Amino acid sequence: MHELILIGNCGNASDVISLVEALKSRAEYWQILGYLDDSGPQRGCLRHLPWLGTLSDATRWQGCRFVMAIGSERTYLIREELFCTTGLTLPDLATLVHPLAQVSNHAHISDGVVIQYGCFIGDNVRIGIGVYTSPLSHIGHDSSIGSWSVIAPGAIICGHVEIGSHVYVGAGSRIRPGIKIGPRALIGMGAVVTKDVPPGAVVAGNPARIIRYVESHSSNIALTPICLHK
Ligand SMILES: CC(C)(COP(=O)(O)OP(=O)(O)OC[C@H]1O[C@@H](n2cnc3c(N)ncnc32)[C@H](O)[C@@H]1OP(=O)(O)O)[C@@H](O)C(=O)NCCC(=O)NCCS
Numbered sequence: 052m053h054e055l056i057l058i059g060n061c062g063n064a065s066d067v068i069s070l071v072e073a074l075k076s077r078a079e080y081w082q083i084l085g086y087l088d089d090s091g092p093q094r095g096c097l098r099h100l101p102w103l104g105t106l107s108d109a110t111r112w113q114g115c116r117f118v119m120a121i122g123s124e125r126t127y128l129i130r131e132e133l134f135c136t137t138g139l140t141l142p143d144l145a146t147l148v149h150p151l152a153q154v155s156n157h158a159h160i161s162d163g164v165v166i167q168y169g170c171f172i173g174d175n176v177r178i179g180i181g182v183y184t185s186p187l188s189h190i191g192h193d194s195s196i197g198s199w200s201v202i203a204p205g206a207i208i209c210g211h212v213e214i215g216s217h218v219y220v221g222a223g224s225r226i227r228p229g230i231k232i233g234p235r236a237l238i239g240m241g242a243v244v245t246k247d248v249p250p251g252a253v254v255a256g257n258p259a260r261i262i263r264y265v266e267s268h269s270s271n272i273a274l275t276p277i278c279l280h281k
Contacts, residue, residue, distance in 0.1 A: 055145060056112055057086040058137065059121035060097040063183060066167055067120050068097075070149050073168070077150045084115065087137070109137035116145040119163060122183045122201040127219040128235055128265060130181060130199045141180060161198070179216060188220075197234060206238075215250065224259075235265055 055071065057064045064086060071081045085101035087109055092102035109117060117139055122130055134144075144163030148154060152166045158176040166172065169187040176190050179198035184190070188202045191209045196202065197216030205223040208214070212226050215234030224242040226232070231247045238244060239255030239262075248254055251265045 052080045052082050053145070054112075054115040055081040055083050056103060056109070056115050056117050057083065057097070057100070057120045058088075058106065058109070058117055058134070059119070060086045060088045060090075060100075060102075061120070061123065062096060063122050063165075063185070064120035065096045066186065067118055067147065067165065068100075070147055070165070070167060073150050074147070081116075081145070084112070086120075087117075106133060106137045109139050109143075115143075117143050118145050118147060118165060119181055119183070120165075122219075124219050124221070124237060127199075127201045127237070128217055130201070131217065134181065134199075144181065155192075173210065185222075191228070203240070221255075237265060 057067060071083060085103040086097050087103055087106050089105045119130060119134055121133055141162045146162055146164050148166045149168045151168050152170040154172040155174045157174045158172045160178050161180040163181040164178050165183045167184055167186040170184050171189045173190060173192035175193045177195040179196055181199040182196050184202040185204040187204055188206045193210050194208055194212040196214045199216055200214055200218040202220045203222040206220045207225045209226060209228040211229045214232045217235045218232055220238045221240040221242060223240060224238045226244040230244055233248055233250030235251045236248045237253040242255050242259040243257035245258045252261045253263045253265060254260060255262050
């Protein structure tokens with residue numbers, strides 16, 4: 052039995068609880084001790100689990116593993132930044148794959164990745180560190196998903212698509228084969244992406260068009276060796 056702590060207490064965290072329940076069918080046992088969240092115990096979806104402190108309290112929980120469950124369209128840009136505030140390193144993150152996900156033996160899944168119920172991960176797919184793939188998303192063969200990106204439920208990413216780091220792919224969106232999505236982009240719910248998307252662009256509609264650009268304050272997020280490997 053491994054001990055697990057959720058980082059964040061909203062929708063993704065609820066879904067991780069379901070994933071952990073499902074893993075029992077594979078004799079993989081995790082005990083969820085509670086969650087860390089900077090807003091304290093009063094807000095969020097997980098009122099039945101104890102609040103264990105703020106993100107900066109993470110290192111007090113020696114020997115536990117953690118899952119990065121923060122990742123809405125409002126927070127996706129700062130997932131790595133928030134992880135760094137915990138003082139944890141990558142090996143502290145659990146990599147969780149739902150037993151009812153279909154993952155190719157030839158896919159590369161990095162540390163700290165969550166693959167939810169019903170996801171399909173095709174041949175030669177590369178998934179970067181800390182990526183969260185929501186239920187029923189499809190990632191076609193030879194595609195790559197950059198670190199800390201979030202794939203919302205039901206997104207369909209066709210083959211040979213390249214998605215940069217810190218990207219949010221909205222629910223039910225569809226991305227045409229071979230498309231490149233720049234870092235920090237936000238793909239709107241239900242968008243049909245037929246052209247490359249520049250870094251930081253917010254696109255929506257069918258065919259998807261740029262409706263704005265994300266705030267620039269997080270535009271220089273880089274993978275920080277100090278944070279990830281100390
Ligand atoms: C695309 C998105 C980021 C835009 O959010 P926003 O910048 O706050 O934009 P607004 O809501 O102010 O909408 C701006 C315009 O775009 C339109 N629009 C917003 N989202 C749209 C979408 N997904 N598809 C088509 N048009 C959309 C709005 O109707 C509005 O049009 P108008 O100017 O003619 O009135 C957001 O609507 C979205 O789709 N987020 C992803 C949500 C998601 O997938 N969540 C998963 C949860 S599990």
